[in-house]
Amino acid sequence: MSEHIVSVRVYVTIFLLLLLGTGLTVAAAFVEFPGKLNTVVALTIAVTKATFVVLYFMHLRYSSRLVWVIVASALFWMAILFALTFSDYLTRGWISVGY
């Protein structure tokens, strides 16, 4: 029975990091970054927070390789969903077809 039990210290650390991330993302929203950097900053913080939750609160770091594959498949299908949709929508103005 080898189940990894995450320590209280790790849980508290992750909790504080998540609160810090929330504070950072609110603060960053009021700062004017050049170009579309505001979105990049917000999403980077969100992805980091989500990664902490998945790895520690959801124990992915200590889960079997099979669970890792399942999680990776979600990211893979999401990537397909976004990549194929935007390969259409974002490229519509690229060529003039004459009508």
Add this chain to the structure above:
Amino acid sequence: MDATTEQLHGHRSLQHHFENMEQQREAGTLGMWVFLVTEIMFFGGMFLAYTLYRSAYPQAFASASNHLDITLGALNTGVLIFSSFTMAMAVYFTQTGKPRPQVICLVLTLLLGLTFLGIKAVEYHDKYNDHLIPGRLIPGRPFGPEVAQEGDHDPHKLHLLPGATVRQVELFYWIYFAMTGMHALHMIIGAGLLTFLLIFSLKGRFDPEYHSPVEVIGLYWHFVDIIWIFLFPLLYLLGRHLEHV
């Protein structure tokens, strides 16, 4: 029971189609992750719709976003993160065989979840007051916010950034209510699941050997938290800097 009899007869919660408790627990966790992948795809469709219309109407999305209450949104993010922490602690206390703190953590998680829903209800009511419920979802109260003129700082009026129209803002609110509404529905289901966990915890059904339900519902709860971690910046924060330039 000593270890040998335990191995011979198995734990009382061991289903006959599993070899042992570890296999049973692993199967449960794996099954939950597969379900969560379908949930990610479900919300993924809405995130796609959001991204698409935001890229089409950036000014309108920023204007609509600025109307949302950032304080309540941030507060709810904190509440949900706190509830994720207490949920993780509930799993910890089950794994280490401490029933009392386990029950306390489950109660805290449930209360924080309900707090989130309460704050969300206040926000929805604010949107109702400002005529921001899209389409004709509310009979006799169609979408129709008052648009603020130059220099008017009334927070209940819609402040449009240059190039934004009211119809485009309505589109934002369709997406806002669809996404936060589905998220809230998941929270309500989660609260139901937590109530179930609480009842069975009080009956002493879970122990370090058998705690899959706590673990698996914990995974669901954290997933719902992650959805909000993305919803908060995407819905509430995207146009703030444009207001202050």
